[in-house]
Amino acid sequence: MNNLKLLLLDCSPRRDNSTSRHFTRHLLPAMAKRFGRDIQINRRDLGAEPLPPITAEYAESLVLPIAEAKARFGSALALSDQLIQELDDADMLWISAPVHNFTVPAVLKNWIDLVVRRDVTFKTTEHGKVGLLRDRPTFVAVTSGGAMFREPSLQPDFFRPYLNAALGVIGLKDITFMHATGLASADEPLSIVETKAGQWLREASFGQTIPSIV
Ligand SMILES: Cc1cc2nc3c(=O)[nH]c(=O)nc-3n(C[C@H](O)[C@H](O)[C@H](O)COP(=O)(O)O)c2cc1C
Structure with missing residues (x-):
């Protein structure tokens, strides 16, 4: 059987x-074991090697029909094409991220700006935008210094609604969030993270589409 x-x-x-x-180091290998298949990981370290910011040519290309965009700005689309290919090749997506100012880190926003492309990963219809990528299980391991993701909320959550919308628009809707929060006040944040990972491993679902790919 092929690797996932x-x-x-x-x-x-x-x-x-x-x-x-x-958090990811403690969650991912344990979850991978449960999938019952070997996992082949393609890692993009956006934190250590941030992608370049989008260019004027790339932004111009987004307002053109795809054939014209390719003819006029082909080379400016190369990185975006590569990132979309990497995503499309994957059976699963795993995002490992801190909360930065109530939402996703800028390096992840930059990746999103490069993969959300009209007529490539979504199309516009009279009913709104429709994703063109097949859905696949997406896991988000997120940590924060303060009290995010709690009821009653002490900080606004633009992290989960934003990712749900931005990934949803290209077709990724099966998203599982796992979080470890309040780490700024912890004496040993890494050991809190390990405990939280253990809790999530007892509770987390595998997402709706895992059975169909395992
Ligand atoms: C630029 C920046 C903005 C942050 N904004 C928030 C925030 O809005 N809410 C919060 O709870 N923590 C915030 N934090 C704290 C981080 O989420 C927290 O330190 C987290 O554990 C960092 O994860 P990391 O060690 O993987 O980078 C921020 C940290 C940085 C560096």
Whole structure:
């Protein structure tokens, strides 16, 4: 049986002490074991190697029909084409990210700006935008310093609604969020993260579409 291909996006600018990277280190291998198939990980370390910001040519191309965009701005679309191919090749997507100012880190926003493309990953219809990528299980391991994702909320959550909308528009709707929060006040944030990972492993669903690809 073929390996499951997983695209991993690491989004923290921090390395060894990164809480989100640590969270993923504790969640991903354990979840992968449960899928019952070997996992082949394609890792994009957006935190360590940020993508370049979008260019004027890329932004111009987005308002043109796809054939004209390719003819006029082909080389300016190369990175976007590559990122979309990486995503489309993957059976699963895993995003490892901290909360930055109530939402996703800028490096992840930049990746999104490069993969959300009219007539390539979504199309516009009279009923709104429709995703063109097949849905696939998407896991988001997110950490925060303060009290995010709680009821009653102490901070506005633009992280989950934003990712649901931005990934949803290209067709990724089966999204599972796992979070470890309140880490700024912890003496040992990495050990809190390990405990939280254990809790999520007991509780997390595998997403709706895992059975069809396992
Ligand atoms: C630029 C920046 C903005 C942040 N904004 C928030 C925020 O809005 N809410 C919050 O709870 N924590 C915020 N934090 C704290 C991080 O979410 C927290 O330190 C997290 O554990 C960092 O994960 P990492 O170690 O993987 O980078 C912010 C941190 C940075 C660097």
